[in-house]
Amino acid sequence: MSKIPVMEIFGPTIQGEGIVIGQKTMFVRTAGCDYACTWCDSSFTWDGSSKHLIKQMTATEIWHELKNIGGDYFDFVTISGGNPALLKNLGELVTLLKDKKVQTALETQGSKWQDWFKDIDFLTLSPKPPSSQMETDFNKLDEIIAQLEEKQPNLKVVVFNEEDLAYAKKVHLRYPKLSFCLQVGNDDSMTTNNDVLRSNLLAKYEWLLEKTMHDSEFKNIRVLPQLHTYIWGNKRGV
Amino acid sequence: MSKIPVMEIFGPTIQGEGIVIGQKTMFVRTAGCDYACTWCDSSFTWDGSSKHLIKQMTATEIWHELKNIGGDYFDFVTISGGNPALLKNLGELVTLLKDKKVQTALETQGSKWQDWFKDIDFLTLSPKPPSSQMETDFNKLDEIIAQLEEKQPNLKVVVFNEEDLAYAKKVHLRYPKLSFCLQVGNDDSMTTNNDVLRSNLLAKYEWLLEKTMHDSEFKNIRVLPQLHTYIWGNKRGV
Ligand code: SF4
Ligand code: SF4
Numbered sequence: 383m384s385k386i387p388v389m390e391i392f393g394p395t396i397q398g399e400g401i402v403i404g405q406k407t408m409f410v411r412t413a414g415c416d417y418a419c420t421w422c423d424s425s426f427t428w429d430g431s432s433k434h435l436i437k438q439m440t441a442t443e444i445w446h447e448l449k450n451i452g453g454d455y456f457d458f459v460t461i462s463g464g465n466p467a468l469l470k471n472l473g474e475l476v477t478l479l480k481d482k483k484v485q486t487a488l489e490t491q492g493s494k495w496q497d498w499f500k501d502i503d504f505l506t507l508s509p510k511p512p513s514s515q516m517e518t519d520f521n522k523l524d525e526i527i528a529q530l531e532e533k534q535p536n537l538k539v540v541v542f543n544e545e546d547l548a549y550a551k552k553v554h555l556r557y558p559k560l561s562f563c564l565q566v567g568n569d570d571s572m573t574t575n576n577d578v579l580r581s582n583l584l585a586k587y588e589w590l591l592e593k594t595m596h597d598s599e600f601k602n603i604r605v606l607p608q609l610h611t612y613i614w615g616n617k618r619g620v
Numbered sequence: 621m622s623k624i625p626v627m628e629i630f631g632p633t634i635q636g637e638g639i640v641i642g643q644k645t646m647f648v649r650t651a652g653c654d655y656a657c658t659w660c661d662s663s664f665t666w667d668g669s670s671k672h673l674i675k676q677m678t679a680t681e682i683w684h685e686l687k688n689i690g691g692d693y694f695d696f697v698t699i700s701g702g703n704p705a706l707l708k709n710l711g712e713l714v715t716l717l718k719d720k721k722v723q724t725a726l727e728t729q730g731s732k733w734q735d736w737f738k739d740i741d742f743l744t745l746s747p748k749p750p751s752s753q754m755e756t757d758f759n760k761l762d763e764i765i766a767q768l769e770e771k772q773p774n775l776k777v778v779v780f781n782e783e784d785l786a787y788a789k790k791v792h793l794r795y796p797k798l799s800f801c802l803q804v805g806n807d808d809s810m811t812t813n814n815d816v817l818r819s820n821l822l823a824k825y826e827w828l829l830e831k832t833m834h835d836s837e838f839k840n841i842r843v844l845p846q847l848h849t850y851i852w853g854n855k856r857g858v
Contacts, residue, residue, distance in 0.1 A: 393833075394833045394834070395829075395833060396829065396833075396842075396843055402842070403641060403642070403842075403844070404641070404801070404842035404843050404844040405841075405842050406832070406833065406838065406839065406840070406841050406842070406843065453834075453836070454836040455833065455834055455835065455836050455839070456839060457839045457840050458839075458840060485840070563642070584850070584851065587851065588851065591633075591634065594644065595631075595632045595633060595634075595644065595693065596632070596691075596693055597693065598691070598692040598693050600644065601644065601693070601694060601695045601696075602644070602695050602696060602723070603643075603644050604634075604640070604641075604642035604643050604644070605634055605642050605644065606641070606642040606847075607847075609844075609845075612822070612850070613822065613825065613826065
């Protein structure tokens with residue numbers, strides 16, 4: 383079996399974002415990303431700062447570590463990054479989890495296709511808005527969504543400002559049939575003052591609601607905060 | 621057309637609870653309940669205190685009011701109560717909304733069957749735990765779930781204490797195939813001190829996570845707070 387670069391494995395905890403928010407899950411975070419979003423809240427997976435923590439593991443080794451930490455307490459695993467879609471051989475883990483009757487969720491920005499996307503139970507495509515300073519390749523995104531025809535992914539866009547919101551609308555209108563989620567951006571992924579963080583995020587969430595509730599081009603949408611940030615602030619590995 | 625007792629119609633706003641948490645939706649709240657839960661947060665729908673606000677409306681009149689308030693901003697309607705399942709003729713509204721290509725969600729404690737349950741897109745059965753002082757008729761619940769075979773409902777149990785949690789587990793294990801959501805109970809549905817309310821609810825949410833994350837009988841579950849209470853406190857009609 384080939385090796386997968388793993389940054390951290392933790393849980394069980396709840397999924398704090400998106401379409402399965404609140405789901406009890408284990409997390410496997412892979413290392414490496416083809417983007418470098420200005421506000422990336424997991425930049426340690428790609429900026430070299432935590433390079434020493436990366437472990438090269440086979441799918442079987444990852445499974446053993448999941449069982450070692452999560453015991454018999456879970457039947458759901460979320461794979462995140464970085465961008466896990468960079469890893470062709472991650473398919474081995476996806477297949478193994480499927481064999482173990484464990485449900486899977488995965489998030490990627492949608493810059494790269496992998497055949498194993500089809501085996502993910504909850505695939506979230508999260509293209510990045512202008513504030514990230516990244517450029518979305520919409521042709522690639524079209525291609526990925528077209529290939530997933532039977533098992534439709536869901537979309538999530540993080541919003542920091544008006545420009546991001548206009549981008550989010552463009553994405554929503556381009557793929558009107560896909561389940562669509564707007565998420566409040568976390569401006570300050572470094573602060574340890576949880577009270578200030580919470581009230582800032584709450585204010586931003588209210589702003590996002592104000593902007594979207596009376597907009598007829600945002601109809602079938604979900605608007606969500608990052609639940610885990612409200613609870614644990616910016617703490618890692620919870 | 622026959623008349624439906626309506627307590628309030630409002631929105632668009634977000635669904636603050638359960639499986640479609642964050643969904644943009646209009647709300648129609650019907651009057652009347654066959655239960656009297658001790659901690660009911662919508663007791664005004666059945667305790668007589670807001671009797672003067674009840675309007676007898678046909679399905680068409682409800683639709684006009686929805687359009688009047690919600691304009692072209694919505695394509696999702698959540699019906700709540702009280703217990704809307706008491707109303708046989710609510711089926712007329714459900715059919716009308718279906719004709720208008722509007723998605724529907726409905727929550728009921730599961731004490732009564734209605735044929736129109738089959739036409740609801742997101743049906744939540746929320747049997748009440750011991751702290752409510754109500755008694756669950758599990759035979760009835762079995763019957764309802766059996767009748768919904770093709771279009772499975774989801775389950776939600778509100779938890780205030782250990783006894784409620786044991787009850788929730790019983791429900792989850794009885795219907796292992798149904799999507800299951802645990803929700804933090806709001807002890808204090810009267811306070812207007814939102815900061816205190818928020819920190820109390822946060823502490824309770826953390827307690828609920830502690831209790832469930834390392835329990836192998838709670839596997840495929842979601843654990844959620846009431847989002848709207850975090851944002852707006854106990855304010856009505858938002
Ligand atoms: S795509 Fe995701 S992991 Fe990569 S830089 Fe952007 S936010 Fe960070
Ligand atoms: S079933 Fe619902 S509406 Fe009826 S009393 Fe209980 S909490 Fe209130």
